[in-house]
Amino acid sequence: MPNTKFHLGYFTKFGKPTWALDSRKSVGENWPDGSYHIDLAKKLEAAKLDFILFEDTTVVADKFGGSMEMDLKHAVLAPKNDPLPLLPLMAYETSNIGLISTASTTFYEPFVLARLFSTLDSLTGGRVGWNIVTSSEINAAKNLGLDSLPPHAERYSIADEYVELAIKLWESWEEGALVADEKTGVYIDHTKVHTVDHVGEHFSCRGPLNSLRSPQTVPFLSQAGASDRGRGFAAKNAEMVIGLTAGGIEGMKEYRKDIRARAESMGRNPDDIKVIYLANGLHFTGSEPVVDEATSKRLEQAAFEYAVTMAASTMDVDFSQYDMDGPMDQNMTGGGHTSALDFVKQAGAQGATLRQVFSNGGRAEGGLDLTGTPEEVAEKMVDAMNEVGGDGILLEGGDLAADIDVITDEFVPALQRLGAVRTEYTGRTLRENMLEF
Numbered sequence: 001m002p003n004t005k006f007h008l009g010y011f012t013k014f015g016k017p018t019w020a021l022d023s024r025k026s027v028g029e030n031w032p033d034g035s036y037h038i039d040l041a042k043k044l045e046a047a048k049l050d051f052i053l054f055e056d057t058t059v060v061a062d063k064f065g066g067s068m069e070m071d072l073k074h075a076v077l078a079p080k081n082d083p084l085p086l087l088p089l090m091a092y093e094t095s096n097i098g099l100i101s102t103a104s105t106t107f108y109e110p111f112v113l114a115r116l117f118s119t120l121d122s123l124t125g126g127r128v129g130w131n132i133v134t135s136s137e138i139n140a141a142k143n144l145g146l147d148s149l150p151p152h153a154e155r156y157s158i159a160d161e162y163v164e165l166a167i168k169l170w171e172s173w174e175e176g177a178l179v180a181d182e183k184t185g186v187y188i189d190h191t192k193v194h195t196v197d198h199v200g201e202h203f204s205c206r207g208p209l210n211s212l213r214s215p216q217t218v219p220f221l222s223q224a225g226a227s228d229r230g231r232g233f234a235a236k237n238a239e240m241v242i243g244l245t246a247g248g249i250e251g252m253k254e255y256r257k258d259i260r261a262r263a264e265s266m267g268r269n270p271d272d273i274k275v276i277y278l279a280n281g282l283h284f285t286g287s288e289p290v291v292d293e294a295t296s297k298r299l300e301q302a303a304f305e306y307a308v309t310m311a312a313s314t315m316d317v318d319f320s321q322y323d324m325d326g327p328m329d330q331n332m333t334g335g336g337h338t339s340a341l342d343f344v345k346q347a348g349a350q351g352a353t354l355r356q357v358f359s360n361g362g363r364a365e366g367g368l369d370l371t372g373t374p375e376e377v378a379e380k381m382v383d384a385m386n387e388v389g390g391d392g393i394l395l396e397g398g399d400l401a402a403d404i405d406v407i408t409d410e411f412v413p414a415l416q417r418l419g420a421v422r423t424e425y426t427g428r429t430l431r432e433n434m435l436e437f
C-alpha cells in the first residue's frame with residue numbers, strides 16, 4: 001500500500017527563534033527587520049512545504065508568578081511583532097508557499113479584518129490563510145480598554161457570527177465585477193457589488209467591502225479548536241484544523257474522526273477540512289553541537305522555564321503556586337487551553353511531576369516519539385500518518401529553528417522519497433494546494 005500523502009506546515013512566530021531552546025542563540029538575530037523570516041519562507045518553499053503559519057498574541061505574559069520576568073528573559077511570548085505586514089514581504093520573495101497568520105476575532109472589527117485579509121490575499125496572489133483565534137489572555141483585553149474577555153463559549157458564538165459576516169463581506173463583490181472596459185469607460189460593474197446589511201446578535205455592518213474581490217475570495221481558514229465548543233466552531237468554519245500529538249496515535253485518531261463527523265453532520269464534505277497535527281516533540285539526534293555539562297544544565301533549566309511560562313499563559317494557570325516536584329494537584333483549573341491542561345494532568349495522574357512534564361518541553365508521556373536521525377523521524381512520522389489517516393503535520397519551528405538545513409536538505413527529502421509529501425506545487429492558491437490531497 002502506498003503511504004498516506006500528507007501536508008506539511010511550519011509553525012513559527014514573528015519573534016526571536018531558539019533563544020531558550022538551543023545553544024545556537026545567534027539564529028535569527030535579525031528577526032525584527034523581517035529578513036530572517038523572508039529567508040525562512042524561501043528555504044521552506046524550496047523544500048516544497050505547503051505553508052508557514054504564524055501564531056500571534058499581544059501580551060507580555062505575566063501569568064507565571066505574576067511577573068513578566070520569565071517571559072522576557074526567555075523570549076517566550078514577547079517580544080513579538082505583528083505578522084500581518086510580514087506576509088507580503090515573504091510573498092514578494094516566494095511564489096507558491098502558503099502564508100497563514102493568526103488574527104483574533106476579539107480584537108479586530110470584522111470589517112477591518114475582512115479588508116485587511118482581502119488586501120493580503122491580493123498581495124500574496126491568493127496564498128494567504130487566516131488562523132482564527134478568539135484569544136484567552138486577559139491582559140490582551142486590558143490593552144484594548146476591556147475589563148475582561150467574554151467567557152470561552154461565548155467567544156466562539158461571537159466568532160461564528162464574525163466569520164459569517166466576514167464571508168458576506170468577501171463575497172460582496174461578485175465575480176466579474178471588474179470590467180475595466182475602455183469603450184464604455186466602466187471600471188467596475190456596480191450591479192455586481194452589493195451591501196451586506198448584516199444585523200446580528202453581536203455585529204451590524206452595512207458593507208460592501210471597498211476592496212476588489214481577491215484571488216481566493218475568502219482567505220484559507222484555519223483554526224485550532226480543542227474543546228467541545230472549539231471543535232464545533234472548527235467543524236463549521238475551518239478548512240484546516242490543528243490538533244495536538246500529545247494523545248498519541250489513539251488521541252490523534254479520535255480527534256480526526258470527531259472533527260470529520262461533526263463537519264459531515266453540518267452538511268460539509270469531511271475531505272474539505274484538513275486535520276493537521278502539531279509535532280512539538282520532534283528532535284533530530286546528532287545535529288546539536290556538543291556542549292559542556294554546565295551549559296547543558298543551564299539549557300535544560302531554560303527549556304523548563306520556557307515551557308512552564310508558555311503553558312501558564314496558554315493554559316491560563318499560574319503553575320508557580322504548585323509543587324513542581326511532588327505529586328501533581330489534580331484540581332488545577334484554567335480558562336485557557338483546557339485540553340492541553342488535561343494532558344498535563346493525565347501525565348500527573350500517571351506519576352509525573354510538573355517539572356518532569358515541562359522539562360520534557362510540556363509534552364505528556366504517550367505522545368508521538370519523533371526522535372532520531374532525519375530518516376528515522378521521517379519513517380516514524382509516515383507510520384503515524386498511515387495509522388491516523390491524514391492529513392498533515394505542523395512542525396513546531398521554535399524547537400527546530402537551528403535545524404532548518406536539516407529539515408530542508410535531509411528530513412523533507414526523506415519524506416518525499418517515501419512518497420508522503422509533495423514534490424511540487426500544483427495549485428495556484430493555498431486552497432488549491434491544500435485540497436489537492
Ligand SMILES: Cc1cc2nc3c(=O)[nH]c(=O)nc-3n(C[C@H](O)[C@H](O)[C@H](O)COP(=O)(O)O)c2cc1C
Nearest residue numbers: 055056102133135224225226227230242278337338
Ligand atoms: C498550533 C496552535 C496554534 C495556536 N495559535 C494561537 C495563537 O496564535 N493565538 C492564540 O491566541 N491562540 C492560539 N492557539 C489556541 C487555539 O486558538 C485554541 O484556543 C486552543 O487550541 C484551545 O482550544 P479551545 O479554544 O477549543 O479550548 C493555538 C493553538 C494551537 C494548537
